[in-house]
Amino acid sequence: MIVGRAAALTVALAATGCTEIVRYTDALVDPTTGRTLVVRTPATFGGVLGLVLGLPVDVLALPVTYGYYELQPADTRDPLSIFLFPSFVLWRLGTLLGAPFDVLEFAFYRGWMSPPALSPEERERLELELDESEMPDYPVQPIYPKPARG
Numbered sequence: 001m002i003v004g005r006a007a008a009l010t011v012a013l014a015a016t017g018c019t020e021i022v023r024y025t026d027a028l029v030d031p032t033t034g035r036t037l038v039v040r041t042p043a044t045f046g047g048v049l050g051l052v053l054g055l056p057v058d059v060l061a062l063p064v065t066y067g068y069y070e071l072q073p074a075d076t077r078d079p080l081s082i083f084l085f086p087s088f089v090l091w092r093l094g095t096l097l098g099a100p101f102d103v104l105e106f107a108f109y110r111g112w113m114s115p116p117a118l119s120p121e122e123r124e125r126l127e128l129e130l131d132e133s134e135m136p137d138y139p140v141q142p143i144y145p146k147p148a149r150g
Contacts, residue, residue, distance in 0.1 A: 025095040028102060034113075039105050043098025050094025054087030061086050 027033045028043035069082045
């Protein structure tokens with residue numbers, strides 16, 4: 001009884017954080033996030049390794065994934081995301097190889113840098129984008145200028 005409740009709680013907690021894990025693994029390999037090659041290289045290597053190691057798992061899981069594919073409505077099923085699901089999961093897990101490097105880089109480099117100042121055109125575009133979106137992503141970065149110290 002207690003084991004069942006603990007398992008249900010674990011599954012519920014794990015399901016709530018999947019979006020953030022996907023966003024974080026995307027950010028680890030994206031050069032526009034300000035991460036250096038020290039972070040992006042091991043993350044990319046781990047992602048490729050996970051994807052390659054996941055291909056045999058895709059073949060072994062084919063009976064299960066094909067059955068799931070057949071159960072989906074024809075207009076909404078995506079064969080690539082269904083049949084390669086194990087590879088995608090291992091790709092994300094492999095990308096987390098860059099996470100320790102990311103922590104160190106943030107502690108000793110990125111955390112000490114101030115964010116770049118927005119130009120008036122970028123600020124206008126960002127304000128328009130925030131106005132048009134229904135619910136912005138959090139945490140929200142302030143776009144107003146910092147007050148002058150004096």
